[in-house]
Amino acid sequence: MSTPPNDKAAASARPMPDAGTPPAHVDHDRPGRPKAAARGLWRFMTSSMAAFTGTTIVLAFVVVGALADVLVRTDPLQVFGSDLLHPPSAEHWFGTDGNGMDVFARTIHAIQIDLVISVTAVAISIVVGVALGLVAGYRGGWFEMVLLRVMDVLQAFPALILALAVVAASQESIAAVIFVIALLDIPVFIRMTRGQVLSLRDAMYVEAARATGNKPWRIMWRHIMPNTLPPLIIQTAVRLAWSVMIVSSLAFVGVGIQVPTPEWGAMIRHGSAYVTSGQWWPSVFPGLALMLLVLGFNLLADAIQDHLDPRKD
Amino acid sequence: MSEHIEARGVVKSFSVRGSRSLVKAVNGVDIVIPRGRTLGLVGESGSGKSTVGRCLLRLLEPTAGAIRHGGEDILAMRPEALRRHRARAAMVFQDPYESLNPRMRIRSLVEEPLMLHTDLGASGRRRRAGELMRMVRLEEFHLDRYPHELSGGQLQRIGIARALATEPEFLVLDEPTSSLDLSVRAGVLRLLKRLQREHQITFLFISHDLTTVAAMSDEVAVMYLGTVIERGPAAEVLGNPQHPYSQALLSAALSVDPGERRTRHVLEGETPSPVDIPSGCPLAPRCPLQRDDCRGALPPLHEISPGHGAACVRVPEGTNQLPATAPLPIVTAS
Numbered sequence: 001m002s003t004p005p006n007d008k009a010a011a012s013a014r015p016m017p018d019a020g021t022p023p024a025h026v027d028h029d030r031p032g033r034p035k036a037a038a039r040g041l042w043r044f045m046t047s048s049m050a051a052f053t054g055t056t057i058v059l060a061f062v063v064v065g066a067l068a069d070v071l072v073r074t075d076p077l078q079v080f081g082s083d084l085l086h087p088p089s090a091e092h093w094f095g096t097d098g099n100g101m102d103v104f105a106r107t108i109h110a111i112q113i114d115l116v117i118s119v120t121a122v123a124i125s126i127v128v129g130v131a132l133g134l135v136a137g138y139r140g141g142w143f144e145m146v147l148l149r150v151m152d153v154l155q156a157f158p159a160l161i162l163a164l165a166v167v168a169a170s171q172e173s174i175a176a177v178i179f180v181i182a183l184l185d186i187p188v189f190i191r192m193t194r195g196q197v198l199s200l201r202d203a204m205y206v207e208a209a210r211a212t213g214n215k216p217w218r219i220m221w222r223h224i225m226p227n228t229l230p231p232l233i234i235q236t237a238v239r240l241a242w243s244v245m246i247v248s249s250l251a252f253v254g255v256g257i258q259v260p261t262p263e264w265g266a267m268i269r270h271g272s273a274y275v276t277s278g279q280w281w282p283s284v285f286p287g288l289a290l291m292l293l294v295l296g297f298n299l300l301a302d303a304i305q306d307h308l309d310p311r312k313d
Numbered sequence: 314m315s316e317h318i319e320a321r322g323v324v325k326s327f328s329v330r331g332s333r334s335l336v337k338a339v340n341g342v343d344i345v346i347p348r349g350r351t352l353g354l355v356g357e358s359g360s361g362k363s364t365v366g367r368c369l370l371r372l373l374e375p376t377a378g379a380i381r382h383g384g385e386d387i388l389a390m391r392p393e394a395l396r397r398h399r400a401r402a403a404m405v406f407q408d409p410y411e412s413l414n415p416r417m418r419i420r421s422l423v424e425e426p427l428m429l430h431t432d433l434g435a436s437g438r439r440r441r442a443g444e445l446m447r448m449v450r451l452e453e454f455h456l457d458r459y460p461h462e463l464s465g466g467q468l469q470r471i472g473i474a475r476a477l478a479t480e481p482e483f484l485v486l487d488e489p490t491s492s493l494d495l496s497v498r499a500g501v502l503r504l505l506k507r508l509q510r511e512h513q514i515t516f517l518f519i520s521h522d523l524t525t526v527a528a529m530s531d532e533v534a535v536m537y538l539g540t541v542i543e544r545g546p547a548a549e550v551l552g553n554p555q556h557p558y559s560q561a562l563l564s565a566a567l568s569v570d571p572g573e574r575r576t577r578h579v580l581e582g583e584t585p586s587p588v589d590i591p592s593g594c595p596l597a598p599r600c601p602l603q604r605d606d607c608r609g610a611l612p613p614l615h616e617i618s619p620g621h622g623a624a625c626v627r628v629p630e631g632t633n634q635l636p637a638t639a640p641l642p643i644v645t646a647s
Contacts, residue, residue: 204411213399226416
């Protein structure tokens with residue numbers, strides 16, 4: 001009990017220099033996993049400029065967003081009554097908006113709401129889309145046909161119009177926004193997963209899994225699904241960028257999240273009234289934040305795509 | 314001798330997408346294998362031998378026919394019974410690179426059948442996996458590798474270990490050595506032979522490589538266009554082929570002695586498409602010995618010696634030997 005098990009294993013491994021003989025009883029997985037993940041992340045980040053920039057931006061947003069309450073002491077809803085539309089200064093780094101609220105505090109706090117909505121919506125659409133896509137691709141038949149036609153109908157609507165209609169018709173704004181983004185993302189994940197499954201369904205190892213006596217759901221989950229992961233990861237980053245855009249776009253046109261709540265789209269809309277008279281800061285700063293996050297996700301998607309390309313190594 | 318595997322009149326046709334025509338991959342094949350014996354199934358690519366193997370395991374649903382395994386009707390099994398039956402009848406696939414999931418560790422692959430079919434706990438599975446690895450002459454540490462980290466020969470032995478995990482009674486070996494180097498091939502064949510002897514496993518050995526079939530099989534069946542045109546004891550069929558197609562197929566096999574000049578039989582033309590199979594003897598359109606009565610119905614297997622039969626109308630009269638074509642001239646570099 002005095003030494004942790006992996007130290008012992010490492011010690012017993014050292015005196016055997018030949019690579020072919022493995023150390024006895026090493027559980028490669030459990031103790032090394034977090035470290036290996038960190039090493040993998042570092043290798044990915046340093047693999048290209050896009051990977052480095054994308055990962056840095058996204059990680060920075062996640063960390064700053066999570067710690068927003070600690071990092072920025074100013075309440076994003078506090079009204080500085082005498083300081084309406086105050087330009088950027090030492091006191092208000094990004095100035096104040098037309099309501100006299102601190103633009104910096106609001107821009108930072110908006111990370112939370114934009115990220116939470118996008119991540120939740122994309123997570124829901126992955127779960128639903130991948131599950132339906134797996135079944136549709138593997139089983140086929142009427143289920144696949146009906147599902148695909150329903151998705152055709154869904155995708156035939158212009159995304160923003162559909163989102164507008166759904167969100168405007170419902171009361172609870174945040175839940176409605178999450179719902180509508182998930183609804184728009186689900187067809188993407190269904191089609192992608194189904195396409196992958198179709199190309200894998202006839203793979204020899206899937207037949208072998210059947211010959212071994214696997215149940216259909218286990219074949220889908222254990223044998224097919226893991227092989228659909230690379231495009232899924234790429235698509236996730238793409239859809240996250242797109243979802244952040246939709247959240248902000250909805251707020252910008254005035255549905256979904258409403259003004260006092262710190263949200264980039266709503267802030268841009270509210271500030272746009274003053275841009276012509278020279279008070280650019282209430283819209284430009286949230287706009288830049290939005291742009292930077294979307295850029296981060298897109299760079300990440302590109303970098304993952306390059307990284308997972310088997311022809312690379 | 315009790316018949317362990319018995320299939321009668323197996324037919325399998327596939328519909329062609331976007332057309333009404335059917336691809337008739339298998340046209341009424343009978344397969345009988347006694348317990349612990351090997352039937353070698355030979356024929357060129359597309360003759361339907363793999364389809365027969367898959368039908369016997371019901372990996373493909375036969376269009377017609379009856380299949381029994383130790384007296385049990387395979388085709389009557391409900392999905393759950395069939396799934397459990399897979400512990401008793403397994404398959405070794407042709408391409409070990411393609412038939413092992415690239416994202417699973419060897420351990421998961423080898424332990425999977427145990428997890429599905431036995432009530433062994435984690436430690437029991439671990440022990441059995443180690444046993445299986447020794448059985449196929451691999452090391453226990455290979456279990457922690459991924460498929461891409463092993464060689465083709467090692468992977469094929471993993472495929473065999475996986476198939477043997479639940480101690481099946483019947484194994485369909487679909488060209489198990491065709492993707493292997495010659496040096497590795499002999500080892501895998503010896504291993505299979507030994508395991509068969511030790512565990513009394515019944516083999517259906519599918520191959521187009523006549524040398525390995527000769528080494529492995531007790532009986533041999535020759536397939537052409539979805540039909541068995543000749544069958545019998547391995548030495549009989551391979552040493553004294555009677556059907557014109559078998560004669561041509563065997564004369565095309567290379568000998569280890571490059572100087573050996575053997576009689577050569579050449580069939581004109583290409584194998585017809587399995588979409589429109591000629592009625593009667595499937596070889597008739599290409600056979601130099603073809604006559605009018607070849608065209609009617611499929612000839613029955615005429616017996617030459619006990620257990621050795623060939624589906625050629627000329628067999629009873631003994632006029633079924635192909636004329637020899639001139640041997641190919643030896644081309645020497647000058």
